[in-house]
Amino acid sequence: MALYAAARFRPVTRYKPGVAGSVARRMPTARRLILHTAVSSNASLFDFFSVPGRSTSHFYVAHDGSVEQHIDTGIRSTANLQANPDSVTVESQDRGGPFPDWDPKGSDVPAWTTKQVEALARLAAWVHLVHGVPLEQLPSSRPGTRGVGWHRQGIDPHRVPDGEIWSRRRGKVCPGDRRVAQVPTVIAGAVAVVPEVSATLVPRRPDAAKWERGASDPAFTDMGRRFLMWLTNDEIARTGATYVPGPRYSDVDDFNVRKVQSLMGNPPDPAGRAELGPKQWSRLFLQRRPAGSTLPSVLAGQKPPQA
Secondary structure (H helix, E strand, O other): OOOOOOOEEOOOHHHOOOOOOOOOOEOOOOOEEEEOOOOOOOOOOHHHHOOOOOOOOOEEEOOOOOEEEOOOOOEOOOOOHHHHHHEEEEEEOOOOOOOOOOOOOOOOOOOOOHHHHHHHHHHHHHHHHHHOOOOOEOOOOOOOOOEEEEHHHHOOOOOOOOOOOOOOOOOOOOOOHHHHHHHHHHHHHHHHHHHHHHHHHOOOOOOHHHOOOOOEOHHHHHHHHHHHHHOOOOOOOOOOOOOOOOOEOOHHHHHHHHHHHHHOOOOOOOOOOOOOOHHHHHHHHHOOOOOOOOOOHHHOOOOOOOO
C-alpha cells in the first residue's frame, strides 16, 4: 500500500481491491509521473471521479497546493490509456480561485500557482523515493521511458512515432503550454526537497546495541508495520494468530528481518545476528518488495527456528 502522507486520502471505492465491482489492477512498477490539467474549478475531484466509467487519476492538486489522493499508487489509475500499467498520474485545478477566465475549449490554460508548483515538487520527490521514478524530464511516451512528463506527450499530434497513446482525443493540449514550461521548475524543486521528504519517510534506525532480543525501541514498531507490507500473511513470522509489530525486538522480528534481507537479494548469515544495515533500513521504508521475489524454503516458515 502506497499512500502519500501529505495528501488527504479520499479513495474512490471501485479502485479498492476486493470490493464489489472493483476495477483495481495492481501496478508492480511505476516508471513515470504524468501531469494533467483538470479543466475544473473544484477544490476536490472526489465526486467527479466517483462516477463509474470516468477516467480517474491517483492525485489532484488544488490551487492552494492541497493534495488529495484517490487511488493507492500500488494500483493502476485509468487516466493515461497505454501508460496506465506503469504511471502515477496527477490532475490539477486550473479554473476558479486565482485563475483568470479562459475558454476550456481552447488551449490557453493558465500556469500553475506557486503553491501548486511547490506541492507538485514535493509529490514528485515522494514518487521518486517510494517508486524510483527518476527526477528528470520524460523524453517521450515511448514504452519503457522514465521520468516526469505531461499528458499530451502521448496525444496526437504531439506524440512521437512509436509512442504510446495516452488519449484518443486528438489535439488535446493537456496540461497546456504554460504548465509544460513549468515542469523543469517542478523537477528542480523536487530534487531540492528530496532530503526533507526522505526524512519524513524513514524513521531513525535503532543503534547497533538495540538489535538484540528483548531490546525495546519505538522504531521497531515502524519496522514491523513495514514487514506487513513486504511479507504476505502466509510468510510473516509470528507466534500467535497474527503478527504484532514491536516495540520490543523478538525472535519473530529476528526471523522477519532475515526474510526481508533475502527478498532484498542479501541472503542473511544463518549463524549471525539479524540486523538491517543503513541501506537495507532505508530500502524497507522507501521501496516495495521486488516483483517476483520469493523466500527460500529455509526462511518460509511462520514459526521462528528459535521459538
